[in-house]
Amino acid sequence: MLRKILAVDDSALIHQMYKLFLSRYKNCKLISAMNGLEAFDKLAQEEGIDLILLDINMPVMNGLEFLQRFQKEAAYQSIPVIIISTEGKEEDTIRGLKMGAKGYVKKPFQASELHSLIEKIASP
Amino acid sequence: MPEDFQVSLELLGIYIEDARLHLEALDHCLLTLEREGLEAETLSGILGPLHTLKGNSGMLGFTAIKDYVHRLEDVFARIGDGGVALDPSVFDRLFAGASALREATEEACRARAEVRDLRAERAALDALMDQAHAAPRLPAPASAPVGTGPREVRRPGEAQYVALRSNMVRVDFSQLDHLLNLVGELIIYRTKLHEMGRRMASTLADRAAGRELLEAVHQIAGVSTQLQETVMEVRMLPIRHVFERFPRLVRDLARQQGKEIELILEGEGTRVDKAIIDEIGEPLVHMIRNSVDHGIETPEVRTARGKTPTGTILLSATQESNQVQITIMDDGGGIDAAQVKRKAAQRGLIKGDEPMSDREAIQLIFSQGFSTTDAVTEVSGRGVGLDVVLKSIERLNGLVEVETVPGVGTKFIIQLPLTLAIISALLVRVSGRAYAIPLGAVVESLKFGRGDVHRIGGRETLRIRDQVVPLLRLSTLFGLKDEAAAERRYAVILGRGEKRIGLVVDGLDGQQEVVIKALDGGVPGMAGTVAGATIMGDGRVVLILDVAALFESKRSARGSSRAAETGG
Numbered sequence: 001m002l003r004k005i006l007a008v009d010d011s012a013l014i015h016q017m018y019k020l021f022l023s024r025y026k027n028c029k030l031i032s033a034m035n036g037l038e039a040f041d042k043l044a045q046e047e048g049i050d051l052i053l054l055d056i057n058m059p060v061m062n063g064l065e066f067l068q069r070f071q072k073e074a075a076y077q078s079i080p081v082i083i084i085s086t087e088g089k090e091e092d093t094i095r096g097l098k099m100g101a102k103g104y105v106k107k108p109f110q111a112s113e114l115h116s117l118i119e120k121i122a123s124p
Numbered sequence: 125m126p127e128d129f130q131v132s133l134e135l136l137g138i139y140i141e142d143a144r145l146h147l148e149a150l151d152h153c154l155l156t157l158e159r160e161g162l163e164a165e166t167l168s169g170i171l172g173p174l175h176t177l178k179g180n181s182g183m184l185g186f187t188a189i190k191d192y193v194h195r196l197e198d199v200f201a202r203i204g205d206g207g208v209a210l211d212p213s214v215f216d217r218l219f220a221g222a223s224a225l226r227e228a229t230e231e232a233c234r235a236r237a238e239v240r241d242l243r244a245e246r247a248a249l250d251a252l253m254d255q256a257h258a259a260p261r262l263p264a265p266a267s268a269p270v271g272t273g274p275r276e277v278r279r280p281g282e283a284q285y286v287a288l289r290s291n292m293v294r295v296d297f298s299q300l301d302h303l304l305n306l307v308g309e310l311i312i313y314r315t316k317l318h319e320m321g322r323r324m325a326s327t328l329a330d331r332a333a334g335r336e337l338l339e340a341v342h343q344i345a346g347v348s349t350q351l352q353e354t355v356m357e358v359r360m361l362p363i364r365h366v367f368e369r370f371p372r373l374v375r376d377l378a379r380q381q382g383k384e385i386e387l388i389l390e391g392e393g394t395r396v397d398k399a400i401i402d403e404i405g406e407p408l409v410h411m412i413r414n415s416v417d418h419g420i421e422t423p424e425v426r427t428a429r430g431k432t433p434t435g436t437i438l439l440s441a442t443q444e445s446n447q448v449q450i451t452i453m454d455d456g457g458g459i460d461a462a463q464v465k466r467k468a469a470q471r472g473l474i475k476g477d478e479p480m481s482d483r484e485a486i487q488l489i490f491s492q493g494f495s496t497t498d499a500v501t502e503v504s505g506r507g508v509g510l511d512v513v514l515k516s517i518e519r520l521n522g523l524v525e526v527e528t529v530p531g532v533g534t535k536f537i538i539q540l541p542l543t544l545a546i547i548s549a550l551l552v553r554v555s556g557r558a559y560a561i562p563l564g565a566v567v568e569s570l571k572f573g574r575g576d577v578h579r580i581g582g583r584e585t586l587r588i589r590d591q592v593v594p595l596l597r598l599s600t601l602f603g604l605k606d607e608a609a610a611e612r613r614y615a616v617i618l619g620r621g622e623k624r625i626g627l628v629v630d631g632l633d634g635q636q637e638v639v640i641k642a643l644d645g646g647v648p649g650m651a652g653t654v655a656g657a658t659i660m661g662d663g664r665v666v667l668i669l670d671v672a673a674l675f676e677s678k679r680s681a682r683g684s685s686r687a688a689e690t691g692g
Binding site for chain 1: 134135138139141142171172175176178179180182183184185190194197
């Protein structure tokens with residue numbers, strides 16, 4: 001059962017689309033962070049986050065910097081991360097996967113792509 | 125379009141707001157590159173915004189925009205490694221590309237589908253990349269992958285904007301207009317209740333009830349004032365929305381004219397009613413064009429005058445109580461009063477020998493049909509003069525002033541109300557009717573007797589201190605019966621720049637905040653004298669005078685009275 005998804009992206013549009021796309025998971029709370037640093041704040045505030053959707057290119061703390069710190073935190077080891085990448089940044093996706101991310105979706109993505117990956121990784 | 129969801133207006137709204145910010149960052153980056161040359165930090169600062177714009181465009185199915193931005197990223201990468209040299213033709217293509225992207229994103233959002241063809245711009249970038257393929261690649265740090273490269277530099281305002289946005293709700297502006305209208309009506313009824321309470325409290329039988337009513341009205345007044353302030357606040361936007369297009373404008377104009385100009389913006393965070401934001405852009409564009417065209421000298425002239433070759437234009441906004449002041453200051457050649465006088469005489473605006481102070485002469489630049497350059501330039505010489513600017517600003521109940529020092533520079537000061545919907549007005553009585561005069565235009569009001577009126581050239585005038593002020597009878601203007609029997613009258617002195625006129629009225633009824641209601645189709649026979657109407661607490665409709673038009677009509681009255689030598 002998915003209860004809480006943390007979406008990390010600097011684009012308000014993408015957050016709005018997550019809201020749209022993830023509305024099918026009833027009773028699942030969507031938490032938004034605009035960059036990696038904010039994501040750590042949310043992880044500390046909110047207990048029981050089941051999944052992280054992580055953009056790479058963000059100001060303040062980008063997705064790769066986030067993963068670098070994230071993988072060192074023992075408490076968060078069980079939370080799967082899905083990388084949301086963009087065309088032209090394939091090498092970053094590969095680095096992210098090496099740092100422990102469970103999968104990736106490339107922007108622009110369809111709702112169905114996101115759903116099937118979430119269902120494969122987090123079994124809601 | 126994406127296949128499995130509807131692109132809603134809300135999504136488009138978020139997209140375009142975001143795209144505007146990113147494209148603003150793109151302009152900013154290009155301007156910085158052009159001014160300061162290639163810096164890794166400038167380049168890396170634009171990659172984030174472009175990347176987000178690309179991702180967002182893709183998500184909404186705007187493929188041509190997405191592909192173009194992707195290509196732009198490639199070009200910036202090659203600029204970073206030296207494959208694309210930053211020469212003027214490259215800047216032209218990139219600036220043209222930024223403009224095309226702006227059009228493309230705006231149109232795509234309006235039409236909910238891509239309309240603008242970006243193929244020509246795309247081809248221009250492809251050509252750049254083809255040249256770049258032949259060029260050697262430098263091991264420049266600017267092309268390092270994200271995560272190890274320098275941090276993206278966001279403009280401070282932008283980060284704050286992103287952080288705040290999650291608490292925001294999008295509303296249609298027309299709903300805010302409606303809300304403000306309702307608040308206006310609430311205030312009208314509040315005034316009505318207040319008057320009832322006062323009347324009752326003055327009657328012996330109703331005194332207690334009247335006091336209670338006044339008490340309740342007092343509370344309603346407090347809440348409705350807060351409500352009004354909140355609604356006004358919600359309608360306000362930072363003036364940045366207008367200012368942000370000027371760096372690019374100044375850059376393009378300066379380049380066309382071979383001038384070097386730095387534009388400094390200050391107080392972009394000053395908040396103004398959106399209705400004013402929408403209207404002030406055009407006049408400001410014209411004034412900035414004017415500063416570039418007529419103010420700042422060419423680098424050669426500046427150097428010869430012992431100035432820095434680069435001229436400066438300062439555009440600033442500050443709020444002072446319920447007014448916003450916008451200043452456009454340049455360190456250019458200033459305005460030569462003698463030259464202005466000569467031109468005005470040539471154009472028949474004044475008589476050649478008319479005695480006039482320098483200060484008065486400078487004001488002539490706001491006259492219709494005035495232009496200080498003979499050659500029609502590509503910049504300001506479009507038949508649009510400062511008279512049009514003055515009219516636009518007066519339509520917004522604002523004022524323009526100019527101060528200039530020859531050889532040193534010129535400063536234009538624009539005073540605007542924070543809102544168009546509610547104004548402070550002076551209520552006056554004429555032949556038993558009430559009229560409202562926008563307080564911003566009122567210099568003073570005074571009592572005068574018949575003996576104080578002097579006729580000069582057939583016109584009635586009053587001498588106020590050392591100034592002769594022509595009088596205008598509101599009763600004549602509105603075709604009302606003049607209650608000439610009154611021994612003492614009031615004159616409301618109105619100011620427009622250095623000019624003054626005195627409106628003759630029967631009485632003054634105090635100041636009041638009035639809610640402006642537009643008049644549909646105007647009032648027959650009163651065209652150009654009335655700016656709108658307001659409803660008073662007792663239900664009376666009171667006309668609000670159009671002060672700018674009164675100054676215009678004064679001029680025509682003067683012409684006709686001279687011809688007929690009648691006057692009055």
